[in-house]
Amino acid sequence: MRRERCDMSEVEGGERGGAGGGDGAGDGVADAPPPFSDRVLENVLENVLQFLSSPRDRNAASLVCRSWYRAEAQTRRELFIGNCYAVSPRRATERFRCIRAVVLKGKPRFADFNLVPSNWGAHFHPWVSTMAAAYPWLEKLCLKRISVADGDLSLLAHSFPNFKELSLICCEGFGTAGLAIIAEKCRHLRVLDLIEDCVEDEEDETVDWISRFPGTTTSLESLGFDCVGSAVNFEALEALVARSPALRWLRVNHHVSVEQLRRLMARAPQLTHLGTGSFGSAAAAAPLLQGGGSSVEDLAWTFAASKSLVCLSGFRDVEPHYLPAIHPVCANLTSLNFSFAEVTAEELEPVIRRCHNLQNFWVLDTVGDEGLQAVAATCKDLRELKVFPLDPREDSEGSVSDVGLIAISEGCRKLRSILYFCQQMTNAAVITMSQNCQDLVVFRLCIMGRRRPDHWTGEPMDEGFGAIVMNCKKLRRLAVSGLLTDKAFAYIGEYGKLVRTLSVAFAGNSDLGLRYVLEGCNKLQKLEIRDSPFGDSALLSGLHHYYNMRFVWMSSCKLSPRGCKVVAQMLPLLVVEVIRDRDEDHDNEAVSKLYMYRSLAGSRNDAPSFVEIL
Amino acid sequence: MESTMVEKRHDYSLGFEETELRLGLPGDGEATKKRGFSETIDLKLKLQTVDSKDIEAEAEKMKRSASQKNLLACSNDPEKPPAPKAQVVGWPPVRSFRKNIMSVQSDKGNKEEGEKSATFVKVSMDGAPYLRKIDLKMYRSYQELSVALEKMFSSFTIGNCSSQGIKGRDFMNESKLMDLINGSEYVPTYEDKDGDWMLVGDVPWEMFIDSCKRLRIMKGSEAIGLAPKAMEKCKNKS
Numbered sequence: 001m002r003r004e005r006c007d008m009s010e011v012e013g014g015e016r017g018g019a020g021g022g023d024g025a026g027d028g029v030a031d032a033p034p035p036f037s038d039r040v041l042e043n044v045l046e047n048v049l050q051f052l053s054s055p056r057d058r059n060a061a062s063l064v065c066r067s068w069y070r071a072e073a074q075t076r077r078e079l080f081i082g083n084c085y086a087v088s089p090r091r092a093t094e095r096f097r098c099i100r101a102v103v104l105k106g107k108p109r110f111a112d113f114n115l116v117p118s119n120w121g122a123h124f125h126p127w128v129s130t131m132a133a134a135y136p137w138l139e140k141l142c143l144k145r146i147s148v149a150d151g152d153l154s155l156l157a158h159s160f161p162n163f164k165e166l167s168l169i170c171c172e173g174f175g176t177a178g179l180a181i182i183a184e185k186c187r188h189l190r191v192l193d194l195i196e197d198c199v200e201d202e203e204d205e206t207v208d209w210i211s212r213f214p215g216t217t218t219s220l221e222s223l224g225f226d227c228v229g230s231a232v233n234f235e236a237l238e239a240l241v242a243r244s245p246a247l248r249w250l251r252v253n254h255h256v257s258v259e260q261l262r263r264l265m266a267r268a269p270q271l272t273h274l275g276t277g278s279f280g281s282a283a284a285a286a287p288l289l290q291g292g293g294s295s296v297e298d299l300a301w302t303f304a305a306s307k308s309l310v311c312l313s314g315f316r317d318v319e320p321h322y323l324p325a326i327h328p329v330c331a332n333l334t335s336l337n338f339s340f341a342e343v344t345a346e347e348l349e350p351v352i353r354r355c356h357n358l359q360n361f362w363v364l365d366t367v368g369d370e371g372l373q374a375v376a377a378t379c380k381d382l383r384e385l386k387v388f389p390l391d392p393r394e395d396s397e398g399s400v401s402d403v404g405l406i407a408i409s410e411g412c413r414k415l416r417s418i419l420y421f422c423q424q425m426t427n428a429a430v431i432t433m434s435q436n437c438q439d440l441v442v443f444r445l446c447i448m449g450r451r452r453p454d455h456w457t458g459e460p461m462d463e464g465f466g467a468i469v470m471n472c473k474k475l476r477r478l479a480v481s482g483l484l485t486d487k488a489f490a491y492i493g494e495y496g497k498l499v500r501t502l503s504v505a506f507a508g509n510s511d512l513g514l515r516y517v518l519e520g521c522n523k524l525q526k527l528e529i530r531d532s533p534f535g536d537s538a539l540l541s542g543l544h545h546y547y548n549m550r551f552v553w554m555s556s557c558k559l560s561p562r563g564c565k566v567v568a569q570m571l572p573l574l575v576v577e578v579i580r581d582r583d584e585d586h587d588n589e590a591v592s593k594l595y596m597y598r599s600l601a602g603s604r605n606d607a608p609s610f611v612e613i614l
Numbered sequence: 615m616e617s618t619m620v621e622k623r624h625d626y627s628l629g630f631e632e633t634e635l636r637l638g639l640p641g642d643g644e645a646t647k648k649r650g651f652s653e654t655i656d657l658k659l660k661l662q663t664v665d666s667k668d669i670e671a672e673a674e675k676m677k678r679s680a681s682q683k684n685l686l687a688c689s690n691d692p693e694k695p696p697a698p699k700a701q702v703v704g705w706p707p708v709r710s711f712r713k714n715i716m717s718v719q720s721d722k723g724n725k726e727e728g729e730k731s732a733t734f735v736k737v738s739m740d741g742a743p744y745l746r747k748i749d750l751k752m753y754r755s756y757q758e759l760s761v762a763l764e765k766m767f768s769s770f771t772i773g774n775c776s777s778q779g780i781k782g783r784d785f786m787n788e789s790k791l792m793d794l795i796n797g798s799e800y801v802p803t804y805e806d807k808d809g810d811w812m813l814v815g816d817v818p819w820e821m822f823i824d825s826c827k828r829l830r831i832m833k834g835s836e837a838i839g840l841a842p843k844a845m846e847k848c849k850n851k852s
């Protein structure tokens with residue numbers, strides 16, 4: 001999937017920041033031109049290196065010697081920046097002169113859960129203005145958790161005449177006005193993907209951006225706007241789809257009714273990926289076959305005609321009686337996202353029973369354990385499962401439990417990635433999964449009640465997570481929850497040798513827990529911890545490793561300013577940010593939020609007043 | 615001084631506990647305690663705290679008192695049935711993007727269990743650099759809401775604009791309102807379904823959460839325009 005590069009690609013690889021890696025060869029390398037013979041060698045090298053695509057391989061190549069460093073810098077076409085503050089835009093653009101594609105990631109992931117105050121940073125502006133001058137031939141941009149303003153989008157649209165692909169994931173700060181400029185000015189646009197962004201306009205200032213695409217045949221291949229809150233001009237959308245023969249991915253927002261969806265699908269029977277919008281009738285009040293409502297049969301015919309569909313999502317206001325319409329395409333589906341669809345096990349069963357080839361399935365816990373059993377019975381090829389809570393509160397009634405987890409583990413042996421929200425869990429179920437699903441690379445279990453123990457035995461969840469790290473030898477990403485003692489972390493430190501990303505919340509007893517992890521997990525790159533009793537001595541036990549990491553986040557732990565200062569002093573290339581909540585005392589002894597990351601750029605100059613850089 | 619003394623006591627009691635049964639790995643020494651008293655209480659009580667910081671503070675208090683085996687230091691009565699928990703910021707870790715969508719969808723009234731859906735509204739305060747979002751259904755009275763807002767925006771006070779939590783039927787008395795308006799106090803207002811800005815506290819709580827679209831905590835001086843309406847109502851009722 002094209003998008004995998006932008007996702008937190010735990011299952012793939014290539015995470016070492018392009019600019020963070022090979023700079024050991026020194027600065028000022030581009031200055032003196034090498035002697036003639038070397039230049040010949042470099043030309044040869046360049047011709048060879050252009051076939052090297054993985055950032056890791058390229059970083060390695062750049063470390064061989066100066067000549068290789070130069071050649072690699074000349075031939076690198078894709079720039080991956082895992083932390084926008086790890087390197088300055090100027091430095092990145094000076095080293096790599098011929099970049100065509102950039103991936104840029106900003107805020108720490110906990111920003112998604114309101115733990116990072118707004119205006120913290122990760123602004124697109126300095127990057128886009130530097131790149132506007134340095135990379136006039138830029139074609140692709142993927143931004144994740146970046147603050148993007150309409151003005152930035154305008155600068156982008158005006159600066160890159162050959163611009164082709166824009167993906168914005170979990171970004172905010174822009175509105176339909178920015179989208180309109182992109183649509184209008186980027187005449188070669190192939191991809192416009194808006195994924196879980198916050199697209200907000202001032203009241204009454206929504207712009208009809210869909211109408212701004214060129215009136216001639218477009219080169220659009222992918223258009224995704226399911227996160228845009230405002231309705232789009234449907235006639236313009238339909239006309240756009242009709243004049244975009246290359247369109248394969250279309251994801252509409254929830255304002256598009258099922259009748260409108262039919263019209264779009266009729267215009268684009270070649271679609272492979274479809275976001276279905278509301279999947280409810282616009283004539284919701286009217287009975288099915290009267291006047292405005294679409295009949296299930298008609299809808300099914302439309303789906304049957306879309307023979308290329310492999311991925312379905314949307315279903316935001318799904319009316320269950322429309323679900324059978326997707327039966328004709330189920331057998332071809334590799335991805336199905338029902339995570340906004342409130343369907344019961346009964347409603348799910350006839351659909352999922354037909355999805356033999358499903359590899360990715362996202363669903364709401366309204367389907368219950370029974371629904372998951374149906375998944376396990378059919379989807380033998382399942383690689384990724386995400387079960388989201390309908391009611392995301394700690395004391396809501398849960399509908400999925402250890403039963404569902406066991407069923408999945410028994411039916412879906414090829415599972416690689418799981419995200420599972422539940423209200424109760426047992427060690428036995430987690431152990432079973434660890435034994436059945438040995439290919440697991442990502443295991444994220446969220447028991448929604450804080451510090452909740454095994455609901456059968458009353459014991460901590462240590463043994464379950466211990467089994468996961470012991471048995472799943474390919475594990476790279478782990479998120480833990482429930483009642484956990486330091487023992488769980490001892491297991492993680494001892495067995496989780498490949499773990500790169502670890503998320504911890506409300507867990508552990510003492511500094512030992514964090515020490516086990518920092519001393520044991522030598523591949524650890526991203527660590528995010530909240531509300532756990534880890535203090536300064538634990539923090540200091542990781543000094544040997546922090547330069548190898550992308551970031552460490554610790555909030556509501558037991559850190560003091562003194563401990564954080566020591567880290568900052570011992571590791572000068574580490575930026576140590578202490579973030580204050582607005583309503584906090586300034587003399588408060590405890591550090592409420594610590595965010596630290598390696599950086600070649602030193603302290604950033606755009607830090608707001610509530611961020612203190614030690 | 616005091617804190618170091620407490621710490622010393624803490625260390626002593628840990629020393630005595632060395633021979634006790636514990637969950638940590640053997641040979642851990644002082645650093646590992648058995649599962650803290652705070653966690654046990656937390657499981658059963660569902661402490662009523664607004665954010666994670668408070669929980670840390672509570673846990674801190676309880677750990678110290680636990681080491682002194684002083685059960686009475688627990689600030690909540692263990693006998694009380696668990697009240698619905700106020701939300702901890704960012705927990706469970708569901709993206710706000712998703713939380714907002716699910717709450718909008720449930721507002722459409724398709725669900726049978728309407729009571730379980732959430733009603734998130736934006737809360738802005740004049741002078742604050744960013745807004746917050748709260749779920750009105752987490753609270754059962756103006757008093758609870760007032761406490762929560764107070765914690766969020768600690769420099770403001772709702773004052774006693776609502777009743778003393780008695781079903782919100784008592785209306786503001788004139789003199790208190792004048793105090794509020796004339797002072798530099800903040801006043802909570804809300805936008806209702808018709809788009810009008812109203813003073814919080816006028817209508818019964820249930821009606822309020824049904825009609826409230828967003829909250830704004832205004833400077834008292836700016837709320838003057840709203841006062842006459844409320845005052846008229848007061849006059850009519852009293």
